[in-house]
Amino acid sequence: MLSLVLKKIFGLFATLLGVALMTFILVRLVPGDPVMLLIGERGADPAVYLEMKQKLGLDQPLPKQFISYLKNISHGDLGESIVSHRPVIEEFSERFPATMELGLLALLWAVVLGIPLGIYCAVYRGKTFDQLMTSISLVGYSMPIFWWGLILIIIFSVKLGLTPVSGRINVLFEIPTWTGFYLLDTLQKSVIETDGFAPFKSALSHLILPALCMGTIPLAVITRMTRSALLEVLGEDYIRTAHAKGNSMRRVLWVHAFRNALIPIITILGLMLGSVVTGAILTENIFSWPGLGKWMVASVTARDYPVVQGGVLLIASIIVITNMLTDLVYIWANPKLQENNH
Amino acid sequence: MKNELIKNLINNLKSNKMGLISLIMIILFFIIAIFAPLIAPFDPTFIHENALRLAPGERFLLGTDDVGRDILSRLVYGGRLSLGIGLMVVIFTTVVGTLWGALCGYFQGSFDTFSMRLMDLILSLPSILLAMVVVAILGPGFLNAIIAVSIVAVPSFVRLTRAQVLVEKNKNYVVASKMFGASHLRLIFRVILPNCFSPLLVQATLNFSEGILNAAALGFLGLGAQAPTPEWGTMLADARGYIEQSPWMVTLPGLCILLTVLSFNIFGDVLRDALDPKLRGR
Numbered sequence A: 001m002l003s004l005v006l007k008k009i010f011g012l013f014a015t016l017l018g019v020a021l022m023t024f025i026l027v028r029l030v031p032g033d034p035v036m037l038l039i040g041e042r043g044a045d046p047a048v049y050l051e052m053k054q055k056l057g058l059d060q061p062l063p064k065q066f067i068s069y070l071k072n073i074s075h076g077d078l079g080e081s082i083v084s085h086r087p088v089i090e091e092f093s094e095r096f097p098a099t100m101e102l103g104l105l106a107l108l109w110a111v112v113l114g115i116p117l118g119i120y121c122a123v124y125r126g127k128t129f130d131q132l133m134t135s136i137s138l139v140g141y142s143m144p145i146f147w148w149g150l151i152l153i154i155i156f157s158v159k160l161g162l163t164p165v166s167g168r169i170n171v172l173f174e175i176p177t178w179t180g181f182y183l184l185d186t187l188q189k190s191v192i193e194t195d196g197f198a199p200f201k202s203a204l205s206h207l208i209l210p211a212l213c214m215g216t217i218p219l220a221v222i223t224r225m226t227r228s229a230l231l232e233v234l235g236e237d238y239i240r241t242a243h244a245k246g247n248s249m250r251r252v253l254w255v256h257a258f259r260n261a262l263i264p265i266i267t268i269l270g271l272m273l274g275s276v277v278t279g280a281i282l283t284e285n286i287f288s289w290p291g292l293g294k295w296m297v298a299s300v301t302a303r304d305y306p307v308v309q310g311g312v313l314l315i316a317s318i319i320v321i322t323n324m325l326t327d328l329v330y331i332w333a334n335p336k337l338q339e340n341n342h
Numbered sequence B: 001m002k003n004e005l006i007k008n009l010i011n012n013l014k015s016n017k018m019g020l021i022s023l024i025m026i027i028l029f030f031i032i033a034i035f036a037p038l039i040a041p042f043d044p045t046f047i048h049e050n051a052l053r054l055a056p057g058e059r060f061l062l063g064t065d066d067v068g069r070d071i072l073s074r075l076v077y078g079g080r081l082s083l084g085i086g087l088m089v090v091i092f093t094t095v096v097g098t099l100w101g102a103l104c105g106y107f108q109g110s111f112d113t114f115s116m117r118l119m120d121l122i123l124s125l126p127s128i129l130l131a132m133v134v135v136a137i138l139g140p141g142f143l144n145a146i147i148a149v150s151i152v153a154v155p156s157f158v159r160l161t162r163a164q165v166l167v168e169k170n171k172n173y174v175v176a177s178k179m180f181g182a183s184h185l186r187l188i189f190r191v192i193l194p195n196c197f198s199p200l201l202v203q204a205t206l207n208f209s210e211g212i213l214n215a216a217a218l219g220f221l222g223l224g225a226q227a228p229t230p231e232w233g234t235m236l237a238d239a240r241g242y243i244e245q246s247p248w249m250v251t252l253p254g255l256c257i258l259l260t261v262l263s264f265n266i267f268g269d270v271l272r273d274a275l276d277p278k279l280r281g282r
Helices: A002-029 A034-039 A046-056 A062-074 A088-123 A128-141 A145-159 A189-195 A198-234 A237-244 A249-271 A273-286 A292-301 A305-333 A335-340 B002-015 B017-034 B071-107 B109-123 B127-138 B142-168 B172-179 B184-220 B232-242 B247-275
Strands: none
Touching: A002 A062, A002 A305, A002 B109, A002 B127, A034 A046, A088 A128, A088 A198, A088 A249, A088 A273, A088 A292, A088 A305, A128 A198, A128 B247, A145 A198, A145 A273, A145 B184, A145 B232, A145 B247, A189 A198, A198 A249, A198 A273, A237 A249, A249 A273, A249 A305, A273 A292, A273 A305, A273 B127, A273 B184, A292 A305, A292 B127, A305 B127, B002 B017, B002 B247, B017 B071, B017 B247, B071 B109, B071 B142, B071 B184, B071 B232, B071 B247, B109 B142, B127 B142, B127 B184, B142 B184, B172 B184, B184 B232, B184 B247, B232 B247
């Protein structure tokens, strides 16, 4: 087990190095001169140009540039945004909690609804409800969520007037930063003393629609996965044995079947982080949610390369690390894999 | 093999109404795309003055957009673009992915190891983020969006082909051909690859819908096709400002995307079942 974990961690570092190399190459593939991009056409005084080039280390050979890029990364220095002139890492950490809060809530409702739905479908396989849910989840799976978000806005915000259309909270409230999660920050003592629960309600009402939108595809995937994982387990011999021993349907389902079906479901959840990021990119742009997705799109549009580079590096690292943790949980829960030494 | 596939497919379609509907939809989409100039009542980029954001009615069946262009015509031509994108993505990923994957699986060695690490790396990024990075390098635009979406779809194809080739290449019939003196090229293209056909076909169908979806997403984010191109995602982006006053501008392009993607996904499922009956109902 230990050697396997060490192997995985070594692999992780190799992948992270690869990600760093990829983002390093990315900026160098951009047509045009990066120095010109930074100082702008007008500041093209030869002396300024040379100074900037030296400052950025662009007069060095490429391998040397890559090593100093790695050094900078290890210090947490990801460069500066061309647009705002602020460190990339600072901009990232401001927006990260917003995306996390949205993503967690989206996954939460997808899990809370998806797992029971999947179980119900598996138990009543082939019945009308199962067929209906299977069709609906297929629609959910194919959903262009950038359209779905707009439809949700038309229904809930425009027609019913239930939820706000954009942002994280009513701008009138001033919330001191604590966790960066507005649902928690608005419950701080100082906030409740001044405004009561109004800020919390405002944050929640801003959060519901984007989370609903972002959770749609994960919900469809989780329902489908739970159904098929449980169906597979229910077909096993030991389930028949459990039935034969006179266990109640409920006991067989929960004690014997569900726990074994949970392993693939957990794996899918871990691997779903990538699709959550995709969801964040699209959802945040629909609902003007000030998170990483909106930030990335804005920086691609503005050709703010240091931000694109740093943002991709950080997001990719998070995904790669989560995938490895999921792998480890999977191996830990599945002793068969430990022997095969994958 | 192919006859059996078609027989299975017809049997499956007979029992699976959704599958049949999806196939009819796909055929319909292609007919509309091919005969777009005959079907569309107007030029998709023609601006009808005094006809801004008209609700669906007699003259403009599905209404007009914010500058007075006929939405029906734009949707019809948009279908042409979307299916074109899908086709180009499928052709690109199939050619590049099959070749690359087959070489990796057949020869293995350090090229294979390097390629697989590279694919893992690319797959670790969400496809839309990677496509955005490609667009950041190449600049926004319709053609660049297609390139971006195609690049993003290659790794899964490479891995699938490689895995298939790895399984097939040690089977007896391949070893026999080798003993008869078949060259590497012949072994790869005439002996092994035809037997990897089924899973690759399913993957190609899925790549089609994913390509359309990703290209529309890029268009929606303003990084794909630019106005006045009647691309569905771009049309949605333009319509965002008029959610309250003109909801039909938002509803229709998205519905087109959903129906296309859904049809291809359902058909991909049916195809998979027909190719591998064991998987049915999963």
